[in-house]
Amino acid sequence: MLAALGLLAFGGAEAAAPNNTPALMLANVYRPSIDLGAYWLSEKYDGVRGFWDGRRLLTRGGTEIQAPAWFTQDWPDEPMDGELWAGRGRFEETVSTVRQQTPDDAAWRRIRFMVFDLPAHAGVFNERFQAYRLLVQGMGQPWVMAVPQERVASHEALGHRLDQMVRSGGEGLMLHRGDSLYRAVRSDDLLKVKTHEDAEAQVLGAVPGQGKYAGAMGALLVQSPDGRRFRIGSGFSDALRKQPPQVGTWVTYRYRGLHDSGLPRFATFLRIRSDADLSAPVKTQPTGLR
Structure with missing residues (x-):
């Protein structure tokens, strides 16, 4: 399915999170x-x-x-x-x-x-x-x-x-x-x-790059926790473009507000989430970009 969309799949989906996941207090934005x-x-x-x-x-x-x-x-x-x-x-x-x-x-x-x-x-x-x-x-x-x-x-x-x-x-x-x-x-x-907004999304695949990024990743196709799919195309090091985060990994990105559609504006990769190896696998593969 990823290949049909012109996506590169790097590695398999991650193992499901352990059942001893701690119940933690989580923050909203000021x-x-x-x-x-x-x-x-x-x-x-x-x-x-x-x-x-x-x-x-x-x-x-x-x-x-x-x-x-x-x-x-x-x-x-x-x-x-x-x-x-x-x-x-x-x-x-x-x-x-x-x-x-x-x-x-x-x-x-x-x-x-x-x-x-x-x-x-x-x-x-x-x-x-x-x-x-x-x-x-x-x-x-x-x-x-x-x-x-x-x-x-x-x-x-x-x-x-x-x-x-x-x-x-x-x-x-x-x-x-x-x-x-x-x-x-x-x-x-x-x-x-914080001085910027950030959020997390799960990796669905990597979009092949063009021009100077030919043969490497051009962008990540990701999905937000509420199911919205979008691309993150900037903020990556050359090393990450050559070896992108695996499908199923959670990443943190920065953005500047939301479009009317609810998708983030100017999404920029920040980092792989520190406990990304615990991320649940992607349950469904994308059928297209919104």
């Missing part, structure tokens, strides 16, 4: 209309989401992360939600380290587990925030850090804070509603504040 006084502000770390279930360190897709034994030694039974992070501008390094089945001890020495919530705690975030700070403090491990939280006075101040963060090499900011319980849904209890 809007100036929210009651900013109800929220705590923190940095949005550009790393790999990590979930400690009390026994294992998992990606958000449910795959067990093969960290060195010392990294999680003496961690508590209390589940912790956080980000595995090597520092600003080191996303690719973080992903490379976390994905290795045989852990590179030296690389893991540069990884920090930035704890930002306690999923099993029954209290609201105002209480969970204090609880995870005390928990991390009691662990006494320098590679496990409690994410700082602060208040912001106004939407204008939030904009200045975002500008400062981006200039410093950060990805963006997070807003966490103080009176919210930990709920494994996407809601306004958690908001991401």
